Amino acid sequence: MFIRIVKMSFHEEKIPAFLENFELVKNKIRNAAGNRFLELYQDKNNKSIFFTYSYWETENDLENYRNSELFNEVWSFTKKLFNDKPEAWSVDKLASIK
Template sequence: MFVRIVKMRFQEDKIETFLENFEEVKNHIRNFEGNRLLELYQDKNDPRIFFTYSYWENESDLENYRKSELFGEVWKFTKALFSDKPEAWSVDKLVSLV
């Protein structure tokens, strides 16, 4: 399992716009080939900060998504709302206790 974590900080007056757009695109992202999970988190101390966690079968699935028209549209829309440069991590899932 391959996990992509993205931290995004939004302009305060753009948070609702982001959330509305995420609601529209979340199922398309989740149903993209190779995606196994999509989660959105909001920081408890700074409501401008959000994290997405997406689980992928392998790195090539994420790369295919990143090269897709869907990603191009979503990212273009989303990055215009940022107040700071996003950060991203690609990690391998080693242990999960449920």
């Protein structure tokens, strides 16, 4: 399993549209084949910055999602709201302490 972290920065007036759309698609993303976890975070100091954390069984599962109609719809809508280039990282979980 690995984790995908995506940092997105939005025009302030576009944040409600992003959140509304995320609410509509979050369960579809979470139920994509191989997805095991999805969370959305908002920066405490800069309210225009958001992060998604998603856990995937395999890199191929993420690639299948990224090539899906759902991703194309979500990304086509979301990228129009950005005020800066998004950043993404794929990381392996090395430890989890609960």
